[in-house]
Amino acid sequence: xxxxxxxxxxVGYGYWGSKHVRVLNSLPEVEVTVIDKxxxxxxxxxxxxxxxxxxxxxADELDAQDAVVVATPPGAHAPVALQALNAGLHTLVEKxxxxxxxxxxxxxxxxxxxxxxxxxxxxxxxxxxxxxLKEIINSGxxxxxxxxxxxxxxxxxxxxxxxxxxxxxxxDISIVSYLLDEVPQSVSVWAQHNMSTEFAxxxxxxxxxxxxxxxxxxxxxxxxxxxxxxxxxxxxxKMAVYNDMSDTDRIRIHDAxxxxxxxxxxxxxxxxxxxxxGDIVSPYVPFQEPLLxxxxxxxxxxxxxxxxxxxxxxxxxxxxxLAATDVASATGVPAPVAGARDLAASGAGxxxxxx
Numbered sequence: 001x002x003x004x005x006x007x008x009x010x011v012g013y014g015y016w017g018s019k020h021v022r023v024l025n026s027l028p029e030v031e032v033t034v035i036d037k038x039x040x041x042x043x044x045x046x047x048x049x050x051x052x053x054x055x056x057x058x059a060d061e062l063d064a065q066d067a068v069v070v071a072t073p074p075g076a077h078a079p080v081a082l083q084a085l086n087a088g089l090h091t092l093v094e095k096x097x098x099x100x101x102x103x104x105x106x107x108x109x110x111x112x113x114x115x116x117x118x119x120x121x122x123x124x125x126x127x128x129x130x131x132x133l134k135e136i137i138n139s140g141x142x143x144x145x146x147x148x149x150x151x152x153x154x155x156x157x158x159x160x161x162x163x164x165x166x167x168x169x170x171x172d173i174s175i176v177s178y179l180l181d182e183v184p185q186s187v188s189v190w191a192q193h194n195m196s197t198e199f200a201x202x203x204x205x206x207x208x209x210x211x212x213x214x215x216x217x218x219x220x221x222x223x224x225x226x227x228x229x230x231x232x233x234x235x236x237x238k239m240a241v242y243n244d245m246s247d248t249d250r251i252r253i254h255d256a257x258x259x260x261x262x263x264x265x266x267x268x269x270x271x272x273x274x275x276x277x278g279d280i281v282s283p284y285v286p287f288q289e290p291l292l293x294x295x296x297x298x299x300x301x302x303x304x305x306x307x308x309x310x311x312x313x314x315x316x317x318x319x320x321x322l323a324a325t326d327v328a329s330a331t332g333v334p335a336p337v338a339g340a341r342d343l344a345a346s347g348a349g350x351x352x353x354x355x
Contacts, residue, residue: 097315142235
């Protein structure tokens with residue numbers, strides 16, 4: 001006899017909501033309900049996935065669901081998630097967890113009070129390529145990490161309720177803090193409005209880390225001719241480029257770098273370093289769709305009660321960093337991150353989801 005189906009309501013059938021519906025609908029013994037006030041979107045959902053149920057209001061579904069996935073615009077994340085948590089439903093919230101520290105803290109508190117699982121959709125922490133990159137860093141193959149550079153650029157997808165940092169940076173902040181096992185202690189921001197919108201559409205963010213002392217630089221844009229999703233890790237011994245847009249060699253390890261050397265003061269053109277170049281290796285990384293890994297993990301947490309690998313506290317970490325970028329952008333000086341913590345010391349974020 002099979003297990004009782006797990007009932008999951010997906011609130012919001014937009015860009016991410018439709019992806020969650022596709023993935024959840026493919027999982028065994030999962031019943032999906034699409035919840036959206038837009039009737040056209042509900043018709044699209046029924047056309048694409050005839051087996052799903054549809055509803056227009058989460059309030060009408062609270063007693064009919066075991067869990068909820070919140071895939072609304074960011075401004076609605078907190079009120080929708082709070083409604084689900086207070087009803088005793090396990091809840092997965094798309095990034096960012098909330099639009100303010102206070103909202104994120106309220107969600108974490110509500111989940112604890114109701115004794116249900118709260119999980120944030122930091123999809124790249126479920127990406128096997130990112131796992132591999134972390135494994136290489138932890139092995140010592142790179143030596144000391146000197147800095148990390150990330151770029152998340154594309155043309156379009158302007159948001160109506162947040163700037164480009166709140167929209168795109170949660171991915172790279174979560175990736176970098178996961179790789180370094182700590183939350184940044186301060187941030188600096190340079191941002192610009194290129195179009196006549198309320199929010200900045202391109203930005204550069206610098207993240208400072210206390211223990212590793214390896215800064216990270218994140219470039220973000222809604223106004224760029226190419227879609228770029230890239231993370232570069234520069235170490236003392238080797239360097240690596242993680243290109244999420246590549247279908248084959250998503251990680252390339254460069255046996256290259258520079259070494260300090262004694263400069264001949266008498267030489268007319270002495271350089272203070274020597275250069276090393278060697279092989280470029282692309283380790284094999286079996287493909288697993290990160291969203292499938294993430295949502296499967298969420299369903300497992302719902303069924304077993306285990307703690308998610310990206311719990312609400314992890315979402316709160318990233319919201320605190322995002323809030324600091326607002327301060328840094330407004331003041332023009334580096335802003336401290338409230339509650340910055342060492343993830344390795346706390347034991348957070350070190351597990352791996354079973355594939």
